[in-house]
């Protein structure tokens with residue numbers, strides 16, 4: 001039975017092209033419509049006729065051979081695809097895509113498509129481990145492309161190691177999983193507003209007060225919300241992290257700027273997650289020129305910043321509001337107190353005195369408390385996994401999700 005989904009299979013040149021033939025057959029048998037595009041080198045290994053017969057569709061390889069005068073083939077195919085799968089993907093084709101090079105039909109189509117791209121690399125073990133290839137793959141992963149890892153074993157070149165194209169069954173499983181997840185885009189048409197990172201409160205043009213937050217937790221939350229189909233705005237204090245794929249990023253510095261940015265987006269937001277470590281105090285005076293040192297001590301008078309979360313809680317209408325709390329003791333008592341005082345729907349607390357939790361690291365262990373009595377203590381997990389849990393738990397407070 002047809003799934004109604006279109007897959008464009010891009011076959012680039014390596015010995016693993018023979019596996020792409022089996023993959024084509026399996027994709028078609030699983031009910032997808034599959035069209036195959038080949039590079040010149042791929043055609044040195046297997047002829048287009050094989051792919052044409054297995055896919056029951058014409059095979060494309062020449063940008064300048066226009067079979068249908070009413071369209072431009074590589075653009076039409078780029079638009080036609082619900083998913084593009086590059087298998088096998090050579091080091092060369094990965095390098096071209098990572099660097100925006102379009103010198104044949106596959107590389108041109110890959111730049112022209114807005115469909116998600118899945119890449120199954122296949123190459124010699126040393127090529128796979130080469131820093132240039134690694135960097136290109138990292139870049140593509142940052143763009144949001146998905147990778148299907150190669151297997152380990154005896155390679156055609158005689159070496160034993162990592163580089164063998166994943167088996168057709170594994171690639172098909174990844175394709176099925178992709179469409180299953182896409183169908184679960186539970187946050188489609190919902191706006192999610194996330195704050196991340198520290199704020200900087202300036203004393204003079206060269207000095208400021210700040211904290212150790214890196215933004216990792218908030219950026220992971222933004223990525224997780226985007227993968228559930230949400231329209232995501234990430235308001236971030238200073239952070240070295242790159243904007244997650246598909247997410248609108250607004251950069252701010254001070255608590256005041258964060259307040260302005262958050263308030264301007266609050267009305268449209270359905271879910272707000274305030275993971276930023278906002279300064280509670282700022283210098284009462286900010287000097288326009290650098291303060292010169294003098295004999296003796298100096299005291300800087302500090303004043304309170306606006307508690308953004310509290311303000312959001314005060315004016316909350318349809319929004320689901322999730323706060324964060326960094327505690328060092330009595331986690332449950334302090335977190336539940338903040339939940340109530342700030343009129344939140346849920347609070348995510350971490351005990352920053354514990355190893356592996358809190359600032360700077362890649363892991364976190366959280367305690368979640370909901371206004372309905374929901375409680376959860378997570379294991380020590382990656383911030384990405386914590387983001388998924390936080391998001392999943394927030395959904396219980398969003399109206400109308402389950403009826404969709």
Ligand code: CTP
Pocket residue numbers: 195255274275276277278279280305306307308309310322323324325326327338
């Ligand atoms: N927060 C905020 N605006 C501030 C300060 C904090 O929006 N000016 C938000 C943070 O983004 C976080 C939560 O409030 O979601 C943290 O609550 P807060 O009461 O500031 O916690 P602590 O800083 O740990 O405060 P306390 O010293 O009372 O424990």
